[in-house]
Amino acid sequence: MILAIDIGNTNIVIGGIDEKKTYFIERVSTVRTKTELEYAIDIKNVLDIYGYSVEDISGGIVCSVVPQITNIMRVAAEKILRRDIMVVKSGLKTGLNILMDFPNQLGSDLVAASVAGITHYQVPLIIFDLGTATTVCVVDDKKNYIGGMIYPGLRVSLDALTENAAQLQGVALESPGRVIGKNTIDCMKSGILNSNAAAIDGIIDRIEEELGQKATVLATGGLAKTVLPLCRREIILDEELLLKGMLTIYQKNHAAFAASAETGKGADSCG
Numbered sequence: 001m002i003l004a005i006d007i008g009n010t011n012i013v014i015g016g017i018d019e020k021k022t023y024f025i026e027r028v029s030t031v032r033t034k035t036e037l038e039y040a041i042d043i044k045n046v047l048d049i050y051g052y053s054v055e056d057i058s059g060g061i062v063c064s065v066v067p068q069i070t071n072i073m074r075v076a077a078e079k080i081l082r083r084d085i086m087v088v089k090s091g092l093k094t095g096l097n098i099l100m101d102f103p104n105q106l107g108s109d110l111v112a113a114s115v116a117g118i119t120h121y122q123v124p125l126i127i128f129d130l131g132t133a134t135t136v137c138v139v140d141d142k143k144n145y146i147g148g149m150i151y152p153g154l155r156v157s158l159d160a161l162t163e164n165a166a167q168l169q170g171v172a173l174e175s176p177g178r179v180i181g182k183n184t185i186d187c188m189k190s191g192i193l194n195s196n197a198a199a200i201d202g203i204i205d206r207i208e209e210e211l212g213q214k215a216t217v218l219a220t221g222g223l224a225k226t227v228l229p230l231c232r233r234e235i236i237l238d239e240e241l242l243l244k245g246m247l248t249i250y251q252k253n254h255a256a257f258a259a260s261a262e263t264g265k266g267a268d269s270c271g
């Protein structure tokens with residue numbers, strides 16, 4: 001099994017995975033001020049809780065969209081696993097052809113999700129990741145990453161609303177059970193959930209129209225399981241999508257990574 005660590009803007013997902021299965025998957029909060037030791041303790045605690053030792057882990061990979069934490073987490077994982085940890089970045093082999101104006105700008109999480117998509121599902125693909133941001137990845141029938149969308153995630157949208165409306169307070173992100181709300185709280189709950197669910201349905205229609213093809217639709221991220229039940233289109237929920245993508249990237253690059261780490265020349269740049 002390898003240790004896969006996905007650093008998002010709200011949460012860090014720590015998982016243990018190999019080609020057979022996912023052994024554990026846990027979320028800790030993304031805290032920009034934590035030290036290497038504190039993140040090392042998080043990793044150690046997750047391993048301890050599931051009863052795994054360092055010997056059970058054959059390698060590690062970090063995927064991050066929070067640059068100030070990337071290196072701290074890499075060093076933290078190296079402290080625990082006592083081996084070099086790979087970082088998802090441009091230059092690694094992925095099998096994905098990124099047709100963007102600036103491929104280097106594409107978030108590593110979107111790369112990992114798309115790599116899992118082309119490895120485990122039928123292309124073309126539309127992939128929704130419902131986290132801090134809601135992101136949409138579009139992969140065509142030739143496994144080209146052709147683009148996507150970024151818009152505010154549900155929690156970010158709600159926070160902006162309550163900050164700007166004097167009479168509105170925070171609500172839990174849960175369905176009120178009906179579309180037409182009868183009180184402020186239910187109106188807000190229905191509004192945030194149904195607006196996002198309807199957006200997802202509508203976005204799928206529009207992307208398929210532009211693609212000229214039907215696509216496999218996937219969803220992942222902390223909020224996917226809350227929103228998907230309200231969507232009308234068929235959408236596959238895969239909460240382990242990023243871990244799966246990180247495993248594939250690890251496997252494609254492991255030999256070159258180990259060789260470059262051995263000779264000590266720029267450990268994590270693999271052509």
Ligand SMILES: Nc1ncnc2c1ncn2[C@@H]1O[C@H](COP(=O)(O)OP(=O)(O)O)[C@@H](O)[C@H]1O
Pocket residue numbers: 007008009010011012027030130131132133155156220221222223
């Ligand atoms: N298990 C969960 N149940 C409900 N909401 C969750 C859960 N995990 C995360 N969230 C919410 O999802 C959002 C973050 O999702 P996540 O995919 O972890 O984000 P990111 O990848 O941006 O860090 C936050 O608004 C958080 O409150």
Ligand SMILES: CC(C)(COP(=O)(O)O)[C@@H](O)C(=O)NCCC(=O)O
Pocket residue numbers: 008009010065105106107108109110129131132133134135150153
């Ligand atoms: C769009 C994102 C903020 C999403 O991050 P998340 O919601 O997973 O924390 C992240 O993928 C990112 O910073 N991307 C870089 C810009 C881009 O992908 O075009």
Ligand SMILES: [K+]
Pocket residue numbers: 129130131132133134135221
């Ligand atoms: K996201």
